[in-house]
Amino acid sequence: MKIAVVGAGMTRFDRPRRELQEELVAQAFKNMMEDLPELDIKKDISAAFYSYFSDHLEQQLCMHWIIHDYLGLSSKPAYRVESGGATPIDAIINAYTFIRAGLFDLVLVAGWEKMGELDTAKVNEFIAMASDTDWDYPVGGYYSGYYATMEVRRMHLYGDTEEDLAKVSVKNHNNATYNPYAHWRAKNGTKKITVGDVLNSRLISYPYRIMNVAEVSDGAAALLLASEKVAKKFTDTPVWITGIGLGTDSMRPGDRTGNPAWVGLYPEDEAVWPEAETKPLSPYPEMANFGSFRVAADSAYKMAGIRNPLKELDFAELFNPYDGVEISAYEDLRFCKRGEGKKLVREGTTERWGELPTQLSGGLYGQGHPVGATTIGQAVTIFWQLREEIPKKWGSRNAQMQNPKRALLQGHGGTGTQAGVIIFER
Amino acid sequence: MVLEEKVEFDNSKLNKWKKWALKGDMGVKGYRIVEGAYGSRVDKIEKRRYMVVERPHGVVYQHSYGLLSRFYEGLLNKKLYGTKCPKCKLVYLPPRVHCWNPKCKLEETEWIEMPLEGEIVTYTIMAFAATPFLKDLPFILTYVKIGNSCTAVPLQLREVNPLNVHVGLKVKVKFVDKPKGDLMDIYVVPAEKPKPPKRSKEEEERLKKDLKIVEEWVKKHFPKEQ
Structure with missing residues (x-):
């Protein structure tokens, strides 16, 4: 059975958004309904899946109950999905799975986060509560620390450089300048940035600078998923979900040097190891790569019949809270071999004019990162790109890809502790 | 049957924090009215009035370290414990009470005292951190x-x-003077002369400048700590 996305909408990611969460979701929902004149909320929508990350950030438990009745959906089945940064991709995959199981025909997926009610240091502290609070948290690194140690590991093993990281940042920030829903553009306008701007921005956790790091944003986004049976009732140009995949890795990144659960799973990647370095018990993914992305991607590729992702995908939206994650993702999602992600950066493969553009939305610091909405917002960008609606939706002709057919969406939570991949096709 | 009795404790600071938690009750402690933005697209914004209230929230958790308590009690006594699986012989620090090797089917591990030496797998220089650690930067x-x-x-x-x-880098484990029962009771120092990583002149200058900025920021915001 085929599953379609028939509608997508969002409200700009920004900080602070002073509207209430339900008012933000209402804006995203209305934005989506602009293209769904036939939609009867009461008759057509069969269920809803909600995505928000943190009860601490929202100061509200079960906030989706507020959202659900606000949208006029009381009585309909619904629940909240929660898995850190992976929450929004998991919510989409939940909706997909229920439709595919034949339980529902038309399912709303809505995500939001308001992170602007606390100062940034407190926000980092609350987000870090998704790491092991007895082990990783007390030492004071928090996510900017954990991810930075993982990138230093990559720099040591593969030779990623600060300049590679800066190039990724420049690409993504500049992509965001076309996007009127993007936090970066709301804050900084449409001026382009350079590698020098990134390298001279404030150090957060070596090698990461403020311009290599995800935004703390408020915002909301929504998708409407449909069974093949009802999809055509709502649109002539559905976007099909042709592959999904989930994967996991250990809670603590430090445990990945010796995790028996991984040993032998990816022999080709285990073989990529500098001779001078002691080989750990589990050489892949170790601390240098994101194995959960690999597991998720492999099952999504299999389902969608993709053998060479670099050639067969037209663009990708990745979950890049820190720039090294994007370089690692190129490897773990099989765009290139392990350790060669930096080459794709240096050769411009993922630039907007390259063979496989990534982060046309701007990604997590470009479009922004209101956790529960982040990946749904990236899915909205994919939906508009695949339907060639960017000129209308963004007011920019230049930002529209020529004739795109197939895109990848990747999301994850923790330090790649949980991940999902979805393939969209028009 | 008595299921639990207190064997040893230090709650000298608890009352102060319990009072603090009661005070942080989510009640409104202040407000402001602001003129702010409304709308989905940044190029199509309208103005609206918003009322913003301040609501502090305090909590004290009574957290058990479970079967790993042996490790934390060890810290109080300046001893470092790990665990070892009797089946597959893997050694764990952080300790695991049940072996995670799928072959061992969650076999219970044995406690062993760990040597106070190790090697750095990876690192970062923290130049911005969450609230409790700001004064320690970098x-x-x-x-x-x-x-x-x-x-x-x-x-x-x-x-x-x-x-x-x-x-x-080879390192030695050290204990702080007054351990309190979390991972900050220990830290590491070099056990050998470091061999600095290869950096270009430009990278090195930039990093020096970064560190200076952080040090000045800490001096400005935490003058008493200096």
Whole structure:
């Protein structure tokens, strides 16, 4: 059975958004309904899946109950999905799975986060509560620390450089300048940035600078998923979900040097190891790569019949809270071999004019990162790109890809502790 | 049957924090009215009035360290414990009470005393951190393999110039003077002369400048700590 996305909408990611969460979701929902004149909320929508990350950030438990009745959906089945940064991709995959199981025909997926009610240091502290609070948290690194140690590991093993990281940042920030829903553009306008701007921005956790790091944003986004049976009732140009995949890795990144659960799973990647370095018990993914992305991607590729992702995908939206994650993702999602992600950066493969553009939305610091909405917002960008609606939706002709057919969406939570991949096709 | 009795305790600070938690009751402590933005697209914004209230929220958790309590009690006594699986012989620090090797089917591990030495798997120089750690900036966060543990534990590295830290550096584990029962009771220091990582002149100058900015920021915001 085929599953379609028939509608997508969002409200700009920004900080602070002073509207209430339900008012933000209402804006995203209305934005989506602009293209769904036939939609009867009461008759057509069969269920809803909600995505928000943190009860601490929202100061509200079960906030989706507020959202659900606000949208006029009381009585309909619904629940909240929660898995850190992976929450929004998991919510989409939940909706997909229920439709595919034949339980529902038309399912709303809505995500939001308001992170602007606390100062940034407190926000980092609350987000870090998704790491092991007895082990990783007390030492004071928090996510900017954990991810930075993982990138230093990559720099040591593969030779990623600060300049590679800066190039990724420049690409993504500049992509965001076309996007009127993007936090970066709301804050900084449409001026382009350079590698020098990134390298001279404030150090957060070596090698990461403020311009290599995800935004703390408020915002909301929504998708409407449909069974093949009802999809055509709502649109002539559905976007099909042709592959999904989930994967996991250990809670603590430090445990990945010796995790028996991984040993032998990816022999080709285990073989990529500098001779001078002691080989750990589990050489892949170790601390240098994101194995959960690999597991998720492999099952999504299999389902969608993709053998060479670099050639067969037209663009990708990745979950890049820190720039090294994007370089690692190129490897773990099989765009290139392990350790060669930096080459794709240096050769411009993922630039907007390259063979496989990534982060046309701007990604997590470009479009922004209101956790529960982040990946749904990236899915909205994919939906508009695949339907060639960017000129209308963004007011920019230049930002529209020529004739795109197939895109990848990747999301994850923790330090790649949980991940999902979805393939969209028009 | 008595299921639990207090064997040893230090709650000298608890009352102060319990009062603080009661005070932080989510009640409104202040407000402001602001003129702010409304709308989905940044190029199509309208103005609206918003009322913003301040609502503090305080909590004190009574957290049990479970079967890992042996490790934390060890810290109080300045001893470092890990665990070892009797079946597959893997050594864990962080300790695991049940072996995670799928072959061992959650076999209960045995406690062993760990040597106070290890090697740096990776590191970062923290130049911005969450609230409790701001005054300590810049500090070095490392993942260290202690003894023959197969996993690495996050610890702060001290007594070294951040520019000289590198992967593979041999380190010694030290205890703070007054352990209180979390991972900050221990830290590591170099056990050998560091071999600074290769950096271009430009990278080195930039990093020096970064560290200076952080030090000045800390001086300005935490003058008493200096």
